[in-house]
Amino acid sequence: MDQNYMKIMGKLMQFQQAHPKFARFVMDNIRSGITEGSVLELTITRPGGEPMTTNMRVTQEDIELLKSFKGPMG
Numbered sequence: 001m002d003q004n005y006m007k008i009m010g011k012l013m014q015f016q017q018a019h020p021k022f023a024r025f026v027m028d029n030i031r032s033g034i035t036e037g038s039v040l041e042l043t044i045t046r047p048g049g050e051p052m053t054t055n056m057r058v059t060q061e062d063i064e065l066l067k068s069f070k071g072p073m074g
Contacts (some may be wrong), residue, residue, distance in 0.1 A: 036060050 016023040034040075035040075041055040 030066050
């Protein structure tokens with residue numbers, strides 16, 4: 001295995017351990033198949049700040065990108 005791949009996988013494992021609910025949510029939705037036309041929404045609230053929200057409508061190109069992560073990420 002490539003050292004860069006191993007480094008990325010190690011970082012991914014650390015992220016999954018630090019944020020298990022978020023990592024599980026993301027992986028469950030990737031595995032179940034996010035479909036074209038789905039809307040993903042993200043809100044970030046900094047300490048003491050106002051929430052900032054954005055969203056995107058999933059395209060076929062986005063789906064192909066997500067599928068490319070299925071192999072190395074599970």
